[in-house]
Amino acid sequence: MEYKVMVGLEMHCEISETKSKVFSSAANCYSEIPNTNVRPYDMAFPGVLPVVNKEAVKMALMASMILGCKQPEYMYFERKNYYYPDMPKNFQITQETKPAPVGIYGKLDYECNGEVKTVRINNIHLEEDAASSDHYATTSTIDYNRAGVPLLELVTEPDFRSADEAVAFLETMRSIYQYAGISEADSKKGQIRCDVNVSIMDASLDESDMKNWGTKVEIKNVNSFGGVRDAINYEITRQMELKENGTYDEMEQQTRRWDEDSASTIYMRSKVDAIDYKYFVEPNIPKFKLSKEWLEEIRKSIPELAPQRKAKYINEYGITEYDATIIVKEKAVSDYYEETIKCGVSPKSASNWITTTVLGYLNKHELEISDVCLTPERLSKLIKLVEDGKISSKQGKEVLYKVIEDDKEPEKIVDELGMKQIGDDNLIRDIVVKVLDEHPDLIEAHRKGKPVFDFFVGQVMKATRGQANPSLTANIIREEIEKR
Amino acid sequence: MEYMTKTLKEIHKDLKDGKVTSAELIKESLKRSHEVQESCNAFVTILDDAKEGKVTDNILSGIPYGIKDNYSTKGILSTGSSNTLKDYVPFFTATSIENLDKAGAVPVNKTVMDEFGMGGTGTTGHTGIVTNPWDHTRMCAGSSAGSAAAVAAGVYPYATGSDTGDSIRKPAAYCGIVGYKPTYGMISRYGLFPFASSLDHCGVLSRCVEDAAIVVDNMKGIDKNDMTSWDSSKINLEKALTGDVKGKKLCYVKEICDIKNYPHASKELKEHLENFMKTVEKCKELGMTVDEVSIDQTLLNALPSVYVVISCAEATSNMSNLTGIIFGPRAEGDNYIDMMKNYRTKGFSPLIKRRFVIGSYVLQAQNKDRYFYNAQRVRRLLVDAWKDLYKKYDAVIMPVGSGPAKHLDGSLDILDENTAVLEEHLQVGNFGGFPSITIPNGFIDNLPVGVNITGNCYEDEKVLNIAYALESAMPYKNQIAKEVK
Structure with a gap:
């Protein structure tokens, strides 16, 4: 049986080029020392309020424009409510519901193995990053330096037909973020993280009819491009095996995670257990109108990509x-x-x-x-x-x-290193004359068209420990042979 | 000589003239604090080590005042009257309190409130019930109960309050004083413990309109830490109090104020509404017109539910930060989830938990449109109905509540259905962010009752001037609670 692969990406990329965090006055810079870039807002002390970083909004809008998205008339944010220690407020300020996102419905051309492909962008939105945590055998540590760093989440339609295409797109996006001065987009610093959606369908069916699509499997937290490639390929193989052994239809829509150590995806939860994030409009950030002038100014400031x-x-x-x-x-x-x-x-x-x-x-x-x-x-x-x-x-x-x-x-x-090249005509000529004098037989050979010229050059180089100017040397050798 | 029963300008004059010192004022205020703590249980913290303030040309300088306990105060216990923050000492001060600091005002206590402002009785704070200084068997209403009791009892000329539904304006009425919440965003909310961010307002309780104006003039101002704050530097409330209100147009809503709507009205309610009509006559005597207007009863009836849905939804999210892990008394537990659960189960009162359940329910994906979005739609309709009134009228004048302070016994935040809209209509002021002020307008059974004036956004000067003129025409200005029972 032939299968068609449908892959969609959610690419999270930190905006690293603002001075401060997206809703907090704490510094936005990568630091090895944990919990140093933290202000009261980041720790959610009672009474703190978010203040939107205009520079982050500007960069988000720029990314939206580069992706050919439509920018909203009014800018506003929403709360995504969930309890987790990486977010002391226990809600994240984000832009989930259209038309809140900084960009919706765009498309981007990218190159994969020499071919130009197009991916549709569902939306790109600005949100705050969560703290980073490390888990050990009996304890976990949390570093709030990352909490509140501006984060761009980009959601594509399931337009990739292979892991190669998905990775080629990610590389294009990384290049865009870097060239636009939005982010270093360095996955080693954890600045890029991806969620991957993978499904397969029988190749003979019509993909424009959603009814023919396979069951969507979401793979969370893939943190390198290599990981994205491996996770997609692993998941394609896994799902094909389910098809082959006839158990595919039993598979429910689900969320899995990519486990780097075992190079496999591991079941997390079914769609039935999906978290209800109880989104609502963030009341502490007034809706503000994006003026045409400002948008135009941003558009003009997009650097050469x-x-x-x-x-x-x-x-x-x-x-x-x-x-x-x-x-x-x-x-x-x-x-x-x-x-x-x-x-x-x-x-x-x-x-x-x-x-x-x-x-x-x-x-x-x-x-x-x-x-x-x-x-x-x-x-x-x-x-x-x-x-x-x-x-x-x-x-x-x-x-x-x-x-x-x-x-x-x-x-x-x-x-x-005493490396000066000998460019002195007379000095080289003396050596050439000496070399030619020692090898009259080879001059004859040269005249007969034998390939011995390089031997003369090599001898001069040897005598000068490689310091003779090669082209000058060659010229002098020719002159001296002519003379004889 | 007693100073804490005087007006700000009177005290300021004597301070300037050297007839009294800031230290003496603080001593008197602290002494009164301990007496009122004894009689009303109005304070979470009394700042016995309060230092005298430097007297400058600012009217507030050197004069004591009280701070509601949901204002973050650096180095001073700030509990929000909740067990969840019973030991929380902030390391930053709310912007509005910093502004009062700059004016030279001297805080002498932190006042009791309903837990995190989520209540209208003054009975749900973690330090116990606040009683009304006029009658200790009655409540002050809430949530700014301690501030209202203290100002009415003459502890100081004013205290800060906060108002999400009517939390400044109702206690002011029950305690016979002035309660003013300005237009949304005129005073920064940075450092105010949030209840429902789209409805929360900072404000003041005082004994006369002029004092309220002076205090808010000093509290207000655009704040880089609060995006909803706006530049009010051109507004000078104190200077706006000319007393000239001739030709101003007021109105009241028939469906709320007409006695005929209440066939089973109690004696108190009848007297309250009759008294309101006398106040309306006073307004006319001052040269204002007062019309009776009509608003769709169905729309009005939705008012209390709209408030419950929106305020509970925002509250459940706003208070998610209370986990006991970063601040607050950390609870035991095998993992962080159990720690949070134990802390929240133990820390919050049943009333708050009930509101969290409602808030969570109305935000759930399957309920959100039916409850939360509908509530927001109706909020808009109500605000539009009031904005329509403001096209024709300068302000809306209405009675506060259904009579004087309720008895503590048997009144646990449960509404009498018949008077639900009468009890709750001040919430429109929060829905629309309107400037709104309550002033005392008489007595029923020797207990004070209040009247409210609410105007359009940014028209605080006009609203306060009308209140000022009306206050001057009635004999209840600067009254101090006289214990009747």
Whole structure:
């Protein structure tokens, strides 16, 4: 039997780029020290009130616009009531009921394995994050630093047909959040968390009729893109097995959780036991009208996103699509690239150095570009040293690694290693003459068209410990052979 | 010489003239506090170590006052009259109290209330029943019971209150004093323990309209911590009290005020409504017109239910923070759920639990439209009906309750159906956020009764000026409770 897979995502992404939390004046910054970014509001002391962070609303509206969603005429919030220690108020301020969300009914094109796909966005809304907790054998600890951090929840329609598509979409969204200056979108910091809906249906049936859809299984709290891929694939296999052994129809609509250790989904609760969150409009935040002017201002302030930068790199900078794709994948790399160009390096050289040497080094050592002390200024100086023929490109690589390891200026390292490329015509000529004198037989061979030219170059390099300028050397060898 | 029975301006003048010191005022107020604690059980905390305040040009400076116990006060026990917060000492002060601090006012006690403001009898606080200083067998009404008793008994010229249904304006009537809740958002609610956020108002209980105006002038102001607060800097309530009300148009609602609606009316109710009509005549003598208007009885009858549904729904959510884990006396339990359950089961009174059950019920997915959303729709209809009146009239004048203070015996927050709307109509002031003030307008069996004036939002100056003119035309200004029993 052939099956069609239907996957929908709920992607939670923290807005990391506001100064303070979404309804609290506490700082919105990642801190290793627990419970340091906390104000009375976050601990729900009696009498505290929420105050909406305008900057967070602005960023949420920007995300709504990028996703092609419709923005509400009036902004308001709702309470989602539930008891859990990660939320001392025991309700979360969110935007559940349409038309409350900052964005409804949009769509986004994304690329998956070279193909352009479209996903429909049901809504995107702004809410407050809960505290983070760690569970041990007999105790749990709670860190309220995260409680109240602005959180964007994005809900897609079940438009993904594979785990690859879902992950490609998530990568596109991460890029959008980073490029728009909304979030670092770093899942290592817990800034991205997903709930995944998976169902399967017989491939022969018409998917436009909801009656043909399979039973929806929601998988909660998948915290990495790899996890999303694994959870979807696991769930597809599990549901197919149920189909094959004839027990699929007994499966009820349910919520499961992804267990990283066992790489499997585990049953949590049936839809029948779904929590009634008793939503109602948050009375402490007056409805406010979103003015056309403000929305327009936000729309105009949307920064250049990855696709636009990529097009610029290809069309204006003349680099290959392959390299452009690599550069725009991470905003930090793309920013680095543009900074390097601003330091006077040609876009092509910058691209060559960054996509091969720099990223090669980072990938090998599992580092981010922000982790290393090779600033765009240092890289540009290094490239200049090579392009001016002061050092060879092979030496350039060596210097680059040294800059990263020793945190020093490229010129200094070149000095320290005595690495100056020999560009002195007479010095090289003396050595060439000597090499040719020692090998008259090979000059003959060369004249007969034998491939021995590189041998001469190699000998000169050996004699100069690699410091001779290779192209200059080649020219002099040709001249000297001509003379004989 | 007694000072605590005088008006703010009188006391201020003597302070400025050096005839009395702030320290002497505080001493007198504390002495009266202990006496009234003995007779009325009006206080959760008496601040015996209260320090004298510096006397400045601000009328409130150096003068004692009381704070309802649901205002957060830094370093001072703030219980909301609930066992769930019986040991809670906040580390921040409500904005409105900070504003009074800046004015130089000196708090001398925290007053008893119905638990978290959820009651209208003054009998449900964790420290026991508050009795009416006029007659200790009667209630003060609530929830600002302790504040009303203390102001009426001459402990100080004013105390803060809060009002979600009529919690300032009803106790004021029962105790023969003035109770004023300004337009929603004029006074910041930051630091006020919430009951029902869309209905909660801060306000004041005093013995004359002018004092109420002076106090609210100092409490009010836009607050960055309360998004529902608004800039009222152009409003000066005290200056608005000119007493000139000629040509002002008032109205009262026939379905609420006409004696013919109450075929089985008690003697007290009859006298109360007759007395109200005498007050209406006084208004006319002052040059105002007073019309009788009609509002759909069915709509009016829905009023108490609308209040119950909305206030209980918001309350059950607002008070979810009371778990005993972060603050409050933590309960034992094998896990956090049992700890919360034990704390809440033990801590809340049965009345509050009943309201939580109602609030939860009306918000449940299968009930929400029928109860909660319908209540919100009817709330809108009621507010619109009053707003319609304000198109033609400056204010609505109505009697408060169905007579003088009720007996403590046998009156446990249960409404007499026949007079339900008469008892509850002040809630419209909370539905619409209208400025609303109660002033004393006479006596029945030697017990005070009150009349209420409610106007349109942001027209506090007008409402207070009408109340001020009417107060001046009647002999009940600045009265101190005289024990009749």
